[in-house]
Structures are given as C-alpha cells and as structure tokens.
Amino acid sequence: TPWFFPAEDPEAFLDAYIRTMYGFYQLGMYTVVRRSDNAVIGHCGFDLKTSPLSSSFEEVPFLGYILTRACRGQGYGLEACRACLDYLSDHTDFQEVFCAVAADNSDSLKLARRLGFHSLVILTDHRPHAAGFQSQLPAGHTGQLILRNHL
Numbered sequence: 001t002p003w004f005f006p007a008e009d010p011e012a013f014l015d016a017y018i019r020t021m022y023g024f025y026q027l028g029m030y031t032v033v034r035r036s037d038n039a040v041i042g043h044c045g046f047d048l049k050t051s052p053l054s055s056s057f058e059e060v061p062f063l064g065y066i067l068t069r070a071c072r073g074q075g076y077g078l079e080a081c082r083a084c085l086d087y088l089s090d091h092t093d094f095q096e097v098f099c100a101v102a103a104d105n106s107d108s109l110k111l112a113r114r115l116g117f118h119s120l121v122i123l124t125d126h127r128p129h130a131a132g133f134q135s136q137l138p139a140g141h142t143g144q145l146i147l148r149n150h151l
Helices: 010-025 076-091 106-114
Strands: 029-033 040-050 059-067 096-102 118-124 127-130 144-150
Touching (some): 059 076, 096 106
Parallel strands (some): 059 096
Antiparallel strands (some): 096 144
C-alpha cells in the first residue's frame, strides 16, 4: 500500500523491514485480514521510536493501526490492537507501549482508552506539554497525544 511503503523501491524497503523488524525485534506491522472473507482490511502493529520518557535514545514500541474506511467502527481495530498487545506482552521483554493519536481523533482516543492507554503528553508544535485526556487544544489544532500503557 502506498501509505506504508516508500515510492522508491518498495521491494527493497519491505525486505529490509522484514529482516530488521521481525528478524531482530520480533515485532512490526501486521496485515489485518477479515475472517469472514479473508479480505485485507488494514494494518496494525508496532514501530520503534525513541522513548518520550527518557533523555537517552532508548527505543520503545508504539502501537499503530489503520483500517479501510468501510471497516471502521465495527470492532476490527479493537480486536487487532488487542491481539498485537497480547503478542507484545507474551513474546517480548517490553514493559510498556506507547501510541500517538491526533488530538482531534476522538474515535482513536476512545479506542486507546479501551485498550488501557493513559495520556502522557500533548505534542503541540513539536513541544511536549504535560496533559490529561481532559486537556483541550485550540479548535482546529493538529497536535498529538502521546499515550502510555503498561504491559
């Protein structure tokens, strides 16, 4: 899919991704397939990023997902994210996981809460600010919430 693979040499990107993410870290992004008809309906999984809690360059998993528009709001995201979090807990040594959600994406914020994530910081103009879910960004702001979940 063009939003996941770079336009230049997607095969080389995918080969390096598989060797690095799955081979070394035992995690990555996974394809979400609907059981009823085996249709690919999205992706869900982890990316490694620098911890928002550490001044070191420690990498921690960030959960992310995307579903086709027609499959949103039907529980597929919750099921896929729970399966990925179970895998992370059962098969890796990570003790916590993060996610980044656009501050105005109420559906994804609701899903994050159902999965046990708690607000950590708001990134506005690339500067973190301590915040809880009750914090509000100005209307139309495109900030992100960084949320944390302990495994």
